[in-house]
Amino acid sequence: MIKQHILYHKSVVVFLHLLKFALWGKPLALDKFQELKNPDWENVYRLAYFQTLDGLIAHAAQQLPSYFMPEQPMLYKMILREQQIREKNEKMNTIISELDGLYCAEGIQPILQKGQAVAQYYPDPFLRVCGDIDWYFERGFPYNKAFKLIVDLKTNIHFHAGYSCGYDWKGLHVEHHQRLIQARSPWNLKFLKRLQSEENEPFEPVSSHGFQTHMPNPFLNSIMLNVHILSHQVGYGIGLRQLCDVARLYHTQNQKLDGDRLKFVYKKLGVLAWMHKLHYTLVKYMGLKEENLPFPLDKKSANDWMIKDILFAGNFAFHDPRFPDINNPMGRMNRIPRLFYSFRRYLPIAPSETVAFPIIQVISKFHR
């Protein structure tokens, strides 16, 4: 019963409503908060936490008139969590600045991916829950030199699947990537590499509270974020935060995006059908204005399975209750049935990336 009606759950309705307020400033309809009891608020907060959107939701809840706010201690928990997220973002910005300085001193230009770079598209970047710091370095000399720099600093660096490596720096996890756009299909990678080289100015400076560095231009960034979402969806799943990133990019950068060119790129990558379904989700359930999409919605894009998948799964699908692992009841979901589910779901709408996912995951564990 729960599975069919997740979009009508009181907590889900309130969560999406608060999210639209946080993302777009859409006025809060107070009737949605009438008779909202503490257990409902706990569900809203839990949902926000699992989607790593608790900073946005906690802040939004505090903008309600007192009468409609959650009671203590839930309200205090939200206030504290918001402050905690703000403080972590401040720390992260300091570390980005420090690392950027270290790389630049070695003559390497690092490119900040995702995280704090896309946070700049939000009304308040400090409310976005930050994860890792992701740097892109051009393959070959820059990537290898950045790797050597970190090894020389006696940091315990380790390899990841997908031609990346990572290390911990002052309590935060940092990753180096040698691919800007993490597509899995070799044909797509070749095409994307050419696309990147054709850009006159693939990277642009980004200056924010406490750091200055470079990030991909909006065109490459939108492809990077979308392909990143797909790369997780064809695997174990992804959370709503990554969709918020794309929605905010479209909202703030739509004047700089060449919709026809993007559509051509997604068609070439074999993911256009998936792209339309993602765009539908951004508009229908997350409140992005349709006119801010880079190209018009396709008539066949209507679906509710994508938002349901995301709401069930949570951040990177750690918590999907549809795929419980009986050997690990409180842990991450059972991966094998989830992978089969993803494969069947995404094969018709993003075939090349869906087929390439399991193959490249295995190969990249051995080949760096």
Added chain:
Amino acid sequence: MKFLTHLSVRKVGDDYIMLQPGLEMLDMARVFTLSKSAAMIIEEFKGRDFEEQDAVDFVLRTFEVEAQRAQTDVRQILTHFFQEGLFVAR
């Protein structure tokens, strides 16, 4: 005296809430509900040295209150802040 840096005061609904910095854990003991005058004293003096009389003068300038009452209230507020460890140790 000087308040700890990064003390954060915000108005949530009708309440003034103050948070202590350094929130590694979600610790409810780090949340304080303040009166309006206490919140305004922190906002006015955070980041700089001040004396009790400066706070009294500020309260007299800001609120319609008698001098004796302002003195008593400010002392009570600052004593409470001291007990909670909100000042930089000398």
